[in-house]
């Protein structure tokens with residue numbers, strides 16, 4: 001069988017994207033998905049996304065991590081799927097699609113900027129590990145542990161051992177059995193400045209260039225440290241913005257993740 005695919009990236013978080021409206025792709029074939037995502041033996045990506053038809057919605061997004069397993073919501077992947085749907089002329093500049101965590105509204109601007117509405121999010125709670133360092137946990141469609149680097153420790157985000165520290169937290173038994181993604185944040189001198197984030201991603205089992213649900217979790221957690229909507233976030237893969245309204249119960253609604261989503265190339269592969 002010949003597989004026709006497109007490669008997309010959203011601030012460096014990259015995906016194999018497949019127009020699977022015919023539902024010809026075997027979504028149960030974990031080995032194939034992992035092989036397609038493999039950086040040496042395959043196309044190479046942080047995840048694989050199927051765009052499928054779904055009655056009542058413009059489309060459905062089915063997301064798999066690079067390990068080949070179905071996963072929770074992917075924010076950057078959602079933005080890329082909206083850009084892909086626009087490229088396929090399935091949508092105009094607005095969309096409503098179904099993902100694993102429910103319906104999402106989205107808007108695409110002429111310059112390619114994609115705004116994705118995220119699910120309402122409960123307020124940050126003490127993380128089950130490293131709470132003494134002020135670490136918090138939020139679920140923004142995917143689970144996220146957030147660690148704010150402490151200036152007193154003189155830590156610099158660009159020198160931080162994101163893989164080592166991230167791996168330890170991701171596999172800590174306190175997060176069993178599902179695990180979590182792990183975000184490390186440099187607090188800006190002025191909360192109105194960009195918040196720098198690096199993320200260890202579950203299911204990729206490595207640092208990614210950015211994580212959409214991750215920067216969303218960071219922006220919401222940063223609201224308790226002076227950040228005001230819209231929050232600018234800088235990641236190794238580029239700039240993202242998160243806007244939100246805070247609810248009286250401390251939770252968040254009207255949460256939007258905004259940033260670029262780029263079609264890098266398309267290709268065919270015998271599978």
Ligand SMILES: N[C@H](CCC[C@H](N)C(=O)O)C(=O)O
Pocket residue numbers: 013046065071072073074075076077142143181201202203204210211212213214
């Ligand atoms: N690896 C994540 C899913 C993808 C999240 C990330 N790529 C994003 O943009 O939100 C997890 O297993 O929870």
